[in-house]
Amino acid sequence: MSTGPDAATGDPYGELARLDPVLGRLTASYGRPDPFRWDDGGRTEDDRFAALVLHIAGQQISTAVAFVLFDRIRAATGALPDPAGIVALGPERLRACGLSHAKASYLLALAESQLGGLIDVDGLDGLTDAEAVAALTAVRGLGRWTAEMFLLHQLRRSDVLPVGDVGIRRAVERGWGLDALPTPRDVERRTAAWSPYRSYASALLWASLRPPETPAAPAR
Incomplete structure (x- = not known):
């Protein structure tokens, strides 16, 4: 398993798209979110x-x-x-x-x-x-x-996918067209091959719960 953010090298989102076409489609729709970004409004001051x-x-x-x-x-x-x-x-x-x-x-x-x-x-x-x-x-x-x-x-690890997170499970259900919400064990089995880039997959799955951004109309 990874020991820090430098464990993920190369092109994580490109590799995820190669491993699973659904992830490729999600990347095309939702871009490449930063998996380590934490919007706490500056409250914790990096403490x-x-x-x-x-x-x-x-x-x-x-x-x-x-x-x-x-x-x-x-x-x-x-x-x-x-x-x-x-x-x-x-x-x-x-x-x-x-x-x-x-x-x-x-x-x-x-x-x-x-x-x-x-x-x-x-x-x-x-x-x-x-x-x-x-x-x-x-x-x-x-x-x-x-x-x-x-x-x-906080530790910015590259290979973390919280399989018990309800949002992750909903995103997997929606993205892969499943008939029911998958169990954490189902998610773990489905996502194991995404290592060592599962933090990036997590960010993409959470992003997929929101509507994709619509490109701005060209100026006239």
């Missing part, structure tokens, strides 16, 4: 711990609501969220920011793990994808989806 706070806040809710929760946490801590600030808030003040009981406990588990040296979110670059996922998911509340989002957007 990895703050990014994980946002990823946890965004579990199973819309991005817009996740932004609201993160902004409340930042206001409550008075600074960019860091481990000490999260612990200082405690469960009740985190709940007052709008987090569920579970998510408040997950943020505290992350902060305590970072402070206690059980994980170092800034020291994952030298790990393989599998090792980084294992380190992250060892923290309570950090599931595979959250870990994979971190690998994509």
